[in-house]
Amino acid sequence: MNELWNKYEEYMFKISAYGLVLGTTSFDAHTVAPKGGSAYRNERMAFIEGELYSLITSDELYELLKALNADESLDEVHKKIVHWHLKDMERTRYLPKEFFVEYSKAVMDANVAWEDAKHRDDYQIFKPHLLKVIELTKKKLSYLPDGDKGYDALLDEYEPGMTMARYDEFFELIKEKLVPVIKAIKEKPQIDDSFNYLHYPAEQQAKLARVIMDYIGFDFNTGMISTTEHPFTHSLHKNDGRITTHYYENSLISSIFSVIHECGHANYNHSVRDDLAETYVFDNMSSGMHESQSRLFENYLGRSYHFWDNLFEPMKQIFPEQLKDVTQQQFVNAVNKVECSLVRTEADELTYPLHILVRYEMEKGIFDGSLDLERLDEIWDEKYQQYLGIKAEKASQGILQDVHWSDGSFGYFPTYALGSGYAAQFIKAMKKDLDIDECLANNQFSKIKDWLREHIHQYGGLYLPSEQIVIATGREFDPHEYTDYLIEKYSKLYNL
């Protein structure tokens, strides 16, 4: 490798060192750190974020990247790494450091306030922080070269190439195709999932999580699980992937599917090939691509009948009383029950995109100025009434349910629905090569992971999502495959 590249790698080592200690401290703050230390911690983390910001936006790095970008001797892979890095850098450099530190501090404080507000079921605790994060996000847009595009600029950060126009079209299709199915299901006999609401002690749920993770082949030498208010995945390195979950003792299903979901994320990063694992593309896949892998694990695999062939009996052994009258078929039907409910992370696949639609429309309104920011909690409830026909009685099941706005992740939500769409296309392609049900039944989950590694995971974020989809499936993304899959699945389940 040439000298310039060596210099770049040396520089990137420093960045990765700051990333590691900050990422670890952030993970610690979300999981085990005592709340009483958060003021002290956040001030200092914001300072170190500033140090990192100086490194990632420095003239030294910029010159290096521009020189590498002009270097024709680089191979295609290295050219791409430089391309993505330079593209992001050119955006980031527009933000003044003081602003970056202020923003970092504000989201950390907002996160602490959000968790407190959710526990106490009091939106007023979170509201000033949310408004501050919105204000700072608007300020951020004012610095960016494409900031005049407003929400479109944010959407592009999470999913390159996506715009409101394209998402509008996507969600129009969703509404057109799925709302009639949801209505039809309401007229049908409902699935009994009463067993789900018995008492499931957290300790046993943790044991079950471990059994499921072992089945998936999650390697505890290179990963771990912890608990948080809101589940997430944080891959500090290919060999240090952390997932979290939340055990609700009055629900069996909630943590099961959040664990499978997060394992999908963790497995993506864990499977990036070695020569890319410590490069810029290790973790720059689009959010839609990342969510496609988590939603694929959670829904396309986790909610299928044969996923439970090797797990249902072990689960019954952990909860013999609670599940004594439940068969595998009843269980699988129950985890696919369609219901207009309040909490996104627990929603069935069919109504799920409507939850996303609520958030997407609100974010659009926040950034085009059409929403009254004083009434965000009420607007949330109104939109749930409009799209799902129900209203939260508690803010913790309404506007406070998700962590994302406290993180300033405006533009992220729609990628959940889009990723679910990508996943339908991936599954269809996988089925040409593999009998998925047979793999699941025969305890060969690794074959599924091998397919995903070969066609998707190994590349990390080397390709645009639109390119990656063609690489894996041979076709451009077609959202009809998503709606077709859902209509077929639920027509069968409910005898429509």
Added chain:
Amino acid sequence: MNELWNKYEEYMFKISAYGLVLGTTSFDAHTVAPKGGSAYRNERMAFIEGELYSLITSDELYELLKALNADESLDEVHKKIVHWHLKDMERTRYLPKEFFVEYSKAVMDANVAWEDAKHRDDYQIFKPHLLKVIELTKKKLSYLPDGDKGYDALLDEYEPGMTMARYDEFFELIKEKLVPVIKAIKEKPQIDDSFNYLHYPAEQQAKLARVIMDYIGFDFNTGMISTTEHPFTHSLHKNDGRITTHYYENSLISSIFSVIHECGHANYNHSVRDDLAETYVFDNMSSGMHESQSRLFENYLGRSYHFWDNLFEPMKQIFPEQLKDVTQQQFVNAVNKVECSLVRTEADELTYPLHILVRYEMEKGIFDGSLDLERLDEIWDEKYQQYLGIKAEKASQGILQDVHWSDGSFGYFPTYALGSGYAAQFIKAMKKDLDIDECLANNQFSKIKDWLREHIHQYGGLYLPSEQIVIATGREFDPHEYTDYLIEKYSKLYNL
């Protein structure tokens, strides 16, 4: 406050930010981090340690401290802060940065190897790392201005003013006074502690730990507990104090007293007064002073009868089967049973200093060159035979039992015995003001903590241990109070 001081505080803020992220990452590595990430992690942590090293040894800070040291307008407290900081800095500045980073990396790697070696019961895994850490510690001495003093220079780092000559005298007294008592006890009927070796599931032990910590008044808003191979305390801030323990399912007592011990450490830092809590003296108390507080909690309080007045019944509720035939008096007798055993952290108060003596003599021999470094594990066993009359069958109960040498903490061990000695004097002074047994019986542990805060904790490391002892007790340290306490206690327990 003057402008110079403000500049100093601004500078110290940066140092504290690096300290926070490094401390958190280290805590994470010891507790929950997947082992597979340790190579990646250690390299990067060592780099950030180097960044911190540059800050704490910079000319800018040195000039600031010298200017502040010459500033007569500072009050006494600020003068002392500057004094201690400058004293340490003048030592640290002698180490080249490359050496510091190499040393940091070596101890992190040694720590990983030690844990692996202990799990696998194989000293050979740890041996090359231990020899490397010894070699680097000797190299460190070669840089230091007082390095020609050898082990004395290391002893002084942990306990200012202590030397081999003074420790030799201390341990001579221990041997002279305590060995005859231990011999006499061997001739007496032995205490039955068979209940301790029944099965105690880790989950229930964790519940018990929580009950004990609540009784002590440990505040989970400003602290937490986790598990590690070797228990320790890490106070990232006054309001972020972390303790760890290890639950052995074949012992009830082991984790109980390690939890109480670590609570003693955590409580010390948590009780430093606010105006000192974010200064240099927050955590620069001597090791002997720190151990005096942990050993005071563990032994002088935790192993006393009345400590259990409010805890014995709750403990029996957690372990009703295992403890069904055990009375509070039997339990307290058992936790004070004198036995020449292999594991320091589980030793009774009377034989404990002999465990320390083994380590102290070995460290002396390592640094004066009289020990054969190829035979450290065998020498360990020989010394246990000599002083305690027993020999470990497994390295995990021999030379691998303690974490300290992997950390490079040569010179630390003797402070455990010394701190136990300090504690005897503190307890005697406390008894003049408080009826300790009554406080314990009446669930007024806070009164004991108030006394400790007023006389010791509030000051952090503002004073030399020799000064702090006079402040708290009105007298200089007299080790006879320690041996008198032990002789009286055990003569009564064993009817000598």
